[in-house]
Amino acid sequence: MNRVFNVETRAESTSQSSEQPARTSVLRVSFANPNGTTIIDNKYHTAPIKIAKAFPLDGQLGVIVMDVSPGLLDGDRYELEWTSGPDSHALITNQSYMKVHPSMPYGGSSMRQTFCLEENAIVEHMPEAMMLYKNAAFHNDAQVRLKSGSVWMQADVLCPGRTLRGEKFDYRCFRNELAVHYGDELIFSQRQRIEPAKQVITAPGCWEDMTHSATFFLFSDRVSRIHLEQLQAKLDSFEAPAGHSVIAGVSMTYRHGLSVMAASTAAWPLQQLMRELWSTARAGLLGKPPLRFLQG
Template identity: 40%
Template sequence: MPRVTGSVRAEFSASGGATRLERSVHSYPLKIAKTFSFPNRQLGVYVMDASPGMMAGDRYELSWHFGEAANVFVTNQSYTKVHPSVPGAGGASEQRQKLVLEQGAYVEYMPEPVTLYKDARFRSATDVVLAPGAALVMSDIVCPGRLHRGELFQYEQYRSRLTVWLEEEPIYQSRQRLEPAASEVEAAGRFEDYTHLASFYVFSDRIGPDTTGMLRGALELFMEAGAPVYCGVSSAVKHGVIVSALGRRVIDLERVVETAWTAVRRELFGQPPLKVPK
């Protein structure tokens, strides 16, 4: 098993309506430099990576604990760049994450896209545990290589797993495994002429029978405006809604995520769009 080459463990608490980073431990090349005050008393957190990207055999571990009524936005400073998996040099790059949200915690976990370089192998596993009344908004975008270098679908393997529990009850799980050399990713019913993949998730007991339709309506208006994307909306077993999208450019999928995110903030949580400082 690959050794851990970078880690972050962070704990957040809330008191008097204000959220603070209670405790943070990190190991190079990952760290949390500082936190920022966002609107609505939300705490902004940026994860820094001092390396040029994930090398063959690297393993990142991120553990997040959000205390009762914590209000936190988490992202990272730049794309996660996955370098080639060199034979005999440790195999795949791995990232493991765990998010625990206590009662009433509200978390937006919106990392920058993952870029899979030629010959890259990347495995991602994320576990989420929600207490009653907690809410998680999360997204991810996957790029199929450095297109300006002609690396379209030249990575070796991409594997991803997301599992969500409401207390001890599993309410959602997804698994993806892409191996371009072993399958025709551009065949009908797969990516076709699309290249980039995005997912947007919301888990909250505020989700009702109209939430899926609300998101579909917001995305239909976006696509009717000429956006070159393909989107679908589905539901978890309970308290969850998922947007899946295909596109040809990161910027188009970022707009899909922004459209869904804005609708969710407005309709479910009564909040205006969040303008994230870059």
């Protein structure tokens, strides 16, 4: 179903010296809808990231991103570019947790993703949780550009470390940025910086007793207060599993968007909540049923 791909794979250095220049790995994918079915129109990648699988989902296309390395090592930089043509509809996910490994004192790793959506294009970005190992330093940056009728939604979960190994907020620094443009207008911008050793993580208004956090974003000029009420109803009816508490809230953004923030004491309750919010948004905004193959 997919056209011929332009693919180039390049071996990357595995040296961990902080004096080495950053190792950049690239993935560029474009989606098109030439006859009512979304396909991959073009693709380019360099190791260790690539598209592992693409599969049809009743008119939309699902793609799974594979990282054939152990995860992001010190000095790694991932750049992913997603371009969605008019009326295309793509689901983007990955194979497993994104693991961010320790870095040297002045080192770190980063990932930058750009999503460019043409008229009436839809992108559902539903990656697995992010895991920050002890002494990790990571900068995560996402840029979204929307046009009339397009829809972008994303759910993500952040883990404080390998908690079963006793790691909890032992990473050095996490910077997280998201900017959303509608046409030429910046309609949303968020910047987050967490440095556990310099902050009182358990302070009121911070994490308090929580350890894991999650966000769900929905941006489109189709968004209205009806969708806010639908997501709020889902939050109100969500039952936290025994032994874990979940707190969450939803709000309208400045323009054309909804934002949900949630926290818990484990990743999997938040993953379940994100799936339910995603299903609610699909039904309310897109008129589509849940995608059961990702429903746990």
